[in-house]
Amino acid sequence: MAKILDGKAVAKKMREQLTVLVERAEVKPTLAVVFDPNDDGSRLYVGMKQRAAAKVGIQTRDIAVAPDATTASIERIVAELNADESVNGILIQAPLPAGVDDAAVFAMVAPEKDIDGLGVTNQGRLFANETSTYPVAATPKGVMTLLNHYGIDPRGKKAVVVGRSQLFGRPMAALLLNADATVTIAHRYTDEQTLTALLQEADIVAVGVGIPGFIKKEQIKEGAVVLDVGMNLVDGKACGDVEAAVADRAGWLTPVPGGVGPMTIATLLESTFEATLAQGQE
Numbered sequence: 001m002a003k004i005l006d007g008k009a010v011a012k013k014m015r016e017q018l019t020v021l022v023e024r025a026e027v028k029p030t031l032a033v034v035f036d037p038n039d040d041g042s043r044l045y046v047g048m049k050q051r052a053a054a055k056v057g058i059q060t061r062d063i064a065v066a067p068d069a070t071t072a073s074i075e076r077i078v079a080e081l082n083a084d085e086s087v088n089g090i091l092i093q094a095p096l097p098a099g100v101d102d103a104a105v106f107a108m109v110a111p112e113k114d115i116d117g118l119g120v121t122n123q124g125r126l127f128a129n130e131t132s133t134y135p136v137a138a139t140p141k142g143v144m145t146l147l148n149h150y151g152i153d154p155r156g157k158k159a160v161v162v163g164r165s166q167l168f169g170r171p172m173a174a175l176l177l178n179a180d181a182t183v184t185i186a187h188r189y190t191d192e193q194t195l196t197a198l199l200q201e202a203d204i205v206a207v208g209v210g211i212p213g214f215i216k217k218e219q220i221k222e223g224a225v226v227l228d229v230g231m232n233l234v235d236g237k238a239c240g241d242v243e244a245a246v247a248d249r250a251g252w253l254t255p256v257p258g259g260v261g262p263m264t265i266a267t268l269l270e271s272t273f274e275a276t277l278a279q280g281q282e
């Protein structure tokens with residue numbers, strides 16, 4: 001039976017430590033969250049982020065975009081937030097309304113306020129493995145914190161990342177590469193046979209595609225570390241992209257709920273605090 005990577009517990013510890021740091025800091029961080037209120041997932045996750053932020057002493061400002069919002073109208077909102085000195089961090093909650101170019105909006109966020117690291121400047125820094133401090137997408141960063149907490153070192157390991165979004169797959173692959181793993185990225189156009197062959201060799205599997213039960217037990221190597229980023233609602237219950245039987249074969253596994261999700265939220269708060277501190281030093 002796989003050992004559990006307990007994201008819920010590690011995230012709780014992170015939030016407790018952060019609460020003390022925020023309390024001691026001179027400036028109280030403010031995070032602006034731009035989201036589509038008509039998206040059920042966004043409403044749910046934005047609510048969770050607000051509550052978690054309030055508990056550690058981070059203020060949030062919600063900016064719900066109109067259903068007929070366009071790339072240009074959201075870019076104007078972002079420009080205002082970029083110029084607003086009372087805002088330390090800006091989070092663009094994906095997905096934005098249909099027809100809006102998410103990547104164009106991500107790219108508009110001022111790099112020092114881009115706490116999810118989704119803009120080209122911060123993604124470039126990550127891909128260049130810059131040694132300076134810069135924000136990185138909360139989900140893959142949280143996954144790395146979790147691996148580190150359990151003493152799992154990616155160096156020299158074969159890692160397969162399934163999914164290539166700006167939010168998860170691309171930065172996850174970059175972080176694992178920067179941590180000296182041998183990384184392969186699979187996506188929609190990776191044929192099933194190739195994917196299975198890659199997975200069967202992998203020491204670390206990180207999956208975020210949004211398909212319940214997508215990864216099967218037979219595809220996983222005995223003892224592998226399986227990181228399930230998927231967040232799907234099935235019959236009103238949260239479940240991941242990895243089928244339950246994988247727990248019989250994996251060495252380590254993140255549960256859903258209670259794995260990557262809570263780490264994402266704690267990491268987002270940590271990144272907001274770090275960005276606020278960096279702004280104070282300019």
Ligand SMILES: NC(=O)C1=CN([C@@H]2O[C@H](COP(=O)(O)OP(=O)(O)OC[C@H]3O[C@@H](n4cnc5c(N)ncnc54)[C@H](OP(=O)(O)O)[C@@H]3O)[C@@H](O)[C@H]2O)C=CC1
Nearest residue numbers: 139163164165167168187188208209210229230231261264
């Ligand atoms: N737990 C957490 O904190 C978070 C969870 N999530 C969850 O992770 C999942 C992915 O999110 P996100 O990256 O934003 O979603 P996107 O829809 O942006 O990306 C999904 C990725 O999966 C790939 N994909 C789709 N179908 C297949 C397939 N059959 N085989 C292989 N790859 C496939 C897509 O490939 P292509 O590029 O070719 O289209 C794409 O790269 C969702 O369930 C989301 O809810 C996301 C962020 C945080």
Ligand SMILES: Nc1nc(=O)c2c([nH]1)NC[C@@H]1CN(c3ccc(C(=O)N[C@@H](CCC(=O)O)C(=O)O)cc3)C=[N+]21
Nearest residue numbers: 045092093094095116138231238257258259261262264
């Ligand atoms: N710019 C941006 N950054 C994101 O980080 C981002 C985003 N956009 N868009 C949507 C996804 C989704 N996401 C989740 C975060 C936490 C949980 C989470 O905490 N889930 C709980 C369960 C929740 C439940 O029970 O329903 C858990 O896994 O334990 C889930 C999903 C962040 N996302």
